[in-house]
Amino acid sequence: MIVLALISTSLSGSIALSTEAEENASPVFGVTLPAGYRDWQFISVAHEAGNNNDIRGILGNDIAMKALKEGKLPFPDGSIIVRLAYEYVSSERNNAIFGREQSFVAGAPTNVQIEVKDSKRYANTGGWGYGQFENGKANPSVKIVNSCFACHAKLPSNADFVFTTYSR
Amino acid sequence: MIVLALISTSLSGSIALSTEAEENASPVFGVTLPAGYRDWQFISVAHEAGNNNDIRGILGNDIAMKALKEGKLPFPDGSIIVRLAYEYVSSERNNAIFGREQSFVAGAPTNVQIEVKDSKRYANTGGWGYGQFENGKANPSVKIVNSCFACHAKLPSNADFVFTTYSR
Numbered sequence: 001m002i003v004l005a006l007i008s009t010s011l012s013g014s015i016a017l018s019t020e021a022e023e024n025a026s027p028v029f030g031v032t033l034p035a036g037y038r039d040w041q042f043i044s045v046a047h048e049a050g051n052n053n054d055i056r057g058i059l060g061n062d063i064a065m066k067a068l069k070e071g072k073l074p075f076p077d078g079s080i081i082v083r084l085a086y087e088y089v090s091s092e093r094n095n096a097i098f099g100r101e102q103s104f105v106a107g108a109p110t111n112v113q114i115e116v117k118d119s120k121r122y123a124n125t126g127g128w129g130y131g132q133f134e135n136g137k138a139n140p141s142v143k144i145v146n147s148c149f150a151c152h153a154k155l156p157s158n159a160d161f162v163f164t165t166y167s168r
Numbered sequence: 169m170i171v172l173a174l175i176s177t178s179l180s181g182s183i184a185l186s187t188e189a190e191e192n193a194s195p196v197f198g199v200t201l202p203a204g205y206r207d208w209q210f211i212s213v214a215h216e217a218g219n220n221n222d223i224r225g226i227l228g229n230d231i232a233m234k235a236l237k238e239g240k241l242p243f244p245d246g247s248i249i250v251r252l253a254y255e256y257v258s259s260e261r262n263n264a265i266f267g268r269e270q271s272f273v274a275g276a277p278t279n280v281q282i283e284v285k286d287s288k289r290y291a292n293t294g295g296w297g298y299g300q301f302e303n304g305k306a307n308p309s310v311k312i313v314n315s316c317f318a319c320h321a322k323l324p325s326n327a328d329f330v331f332t333t334y335s336r
Contacts, residue, residue: 041209041210042225044254049271056213084335086212093324103216103217104214163262167252168277
């Protein structure tokens with residue numbers, strides 16, 4: 001009985017791990033949230049109005065940052081760019097201080113989008129794999145993740161499929 | 169003659185260095201641009217409309233980031249927060265791709281503002297010293313640098329005179 005119980009625990013442990021791994025990888029591309037991405041260096045900022053209505057910071061890992069700072073595109077394999085989006089919030093507190101409606105700040109996180117450069121693995125999508133994450137979990141929608149490349153592919157070829165440029 | 173010429177060179181060298189140091193320190197507070205600040209971790213983003221009409225990323229040094237992530241304010245001495253502002257630019261390229269006017273990105277840098285926590289040195293201004301920099305040079309305006317604290321002092325006391333909060 002003791003032996004059986006141990007086997008049972010071990011099996012359920014494996015299953016749990018496997019399920020968790022799948023939850024955290026994007027469909028189609030298998031992109032995961034990289035460890036420590038929130039502490040990466042800052043590339044730039046943007047505001048998307050319309051359906052997104054977010055304000056976002058874009059960060060890069062060391063490989064991506066080196067390419068961006070040196071202006072050497074296409075990005076080398078191993079480059080990862082992370083886009084953190086937040087609700088676009090009019091700050092009543094700041095507006096009261098400034099005496100006018102002018103201040104828009106980051107509210108609650110909406111989602112995190114990640115693009116990973118691997119020219120062999122992602123050869124069919126310009127060398128980039130994509131993923132979108134909400135609350136640390138990969139969005140399972142194939143439609144959403146496929147829409148990433150469809151849109152990035154519309155950029156001029158010298159952008160290497162990346163919207164953001166480095167802000168000095 | 170040769171000796172005199174050397175002395176003269178040495179003197180003008182010292183004067184040049186001294187002038188450069190003064191140019192790069194803010195009036196009133198003597199705040200300088202910290203080495204490597206552009207590579208610091210990302211705190212949050214904001215858009216200020218109105219006279220500024222900028223979009224900005226806010227970065228922090230390790231001491232400030234630790235306090236922000238742990239939610240432990242007031243900030244300890246040695247905390248430095250850097251606000252990088254850029255022209256708020258409607259991206260025609262992105263709008264053409266998205267099929268609507270929705271995308272606002274960072275244009276040319278406008279200025280960098282820095283606040284340094286030193287509760288003894290800056291005891292008269294809540295423990296914070298301020299500086300504004302354009303193209304790497306300290307803005308010499310006493311009026312501008314004094315307006316920093318005047319505005320930050322209007323924040324609720326639990327903000328420790330800092331507008332930005334950490335975006336997760």
